[in-house]
Amino acid sequence: xxxxxxxxxxxxxxxxxxxxxxxxxxxxxxxxxxxxxxxxxxxxxxxxxxxxxxxxxxxxxxxxxxxxxxxxxxxxxxxxxxxxxxxxxxxxxxxxxxxxxxxxxxxxxxxxxxxxxxxxxxxxxxxxxxxxxxxxxxxxxxxxxxxxxxxxxxxxx
Ligand SMILES: Nc1ncnc2c1ncn2[C@@H]1O[C@H](COP(=O)(O)OP(=O)(O)OP(=O)(O)O)[C@@H](O)[C@H]1O
Ligand SMILES: [Mg+2]
Numbered sequence: 001x002x003x004x005x006x007x008x009x010x011x012x013x014x015x016x017x018x019x020x021x022x023x024x025x026x027x028x029x030x031x032x033x034x035x036x037x038x039x040x041x042x043x044x045x046x047x048x049x050x051x052x053x054x055x056x057x058x059x060x061x062x063x064x065x066x067x068x069x070x071x072x073x074x075x076x077x078x079x080x081x082x083x084x085x086x087x088x089x090x091x092x093x094x095x096x097x098x099x100x101x102x103x104x105x106x107x108x109x110x111x112x113x114x115x116x117x118x119x120x121x122x123x124x125x126x127x128x129x130x131x132x133x134x135x136x137x138x139x140x141x142x143x144x145x146x147x148x149x150x151x152x153x154x155x156x157x
Pocket of ligand 1: 014
């Protein structure tokens with residue numbers, strides 16, 4: 001078995017994070033799940049917003065789904081779900097929200113994916129944003145099954 005994909009990248013500014021998100025966007029299709037982790041204010045929503053806005057069919061706001069838990073978008077790559085599971089207390093709510101189905105049928109961007117526990121899709125790409133120093137720099141750590149290496153070649157690898 002080949003080893004899983006793992007890489008790190010420095011993002012010096014919010015703009016660099018947004019630019020990376022818009023470069024990953026066209027590589028995604030239904031069934032792709034990105035797990036966006038990192039502490040409060042790390043930049044998960046910033047990354048998701050840039051990615052979603054680059055794919056929207058009609059321009060619209062992309063609010064943080066902190067209170068709605070999930071937001072659904074119509075994109076040029078099909079339906080996209082943006083979830084923020086911070087307020088989730090029971091992984092069973094993931095099923096109630098319809099997220100399990102979305103994992104197979106839609107593009108899904110999931111903030112606070114640790115809440116998924118056993119429901120984490122094994123094919124997902126995990127992206128962690130880690131603040132570096134007092135400024136805007138972030139370390140992006142990507143982890144996922146080996147096929148992501150080829151898919152992200154030129155963007156992350
Ligand atoms: N390198 C960077 N990458 C991403 N965001 C950055 C960066 N530098 C500064 N920022 C700023 O940090 C803030 C990150 O806020 P954001 O809402 O994206 O955080 P979050 O990780 O989603 O937090 P929460 O857990 O509360 O949802 C934004 O205002 C963004 O402009
Ligand atoms: Mg957020």
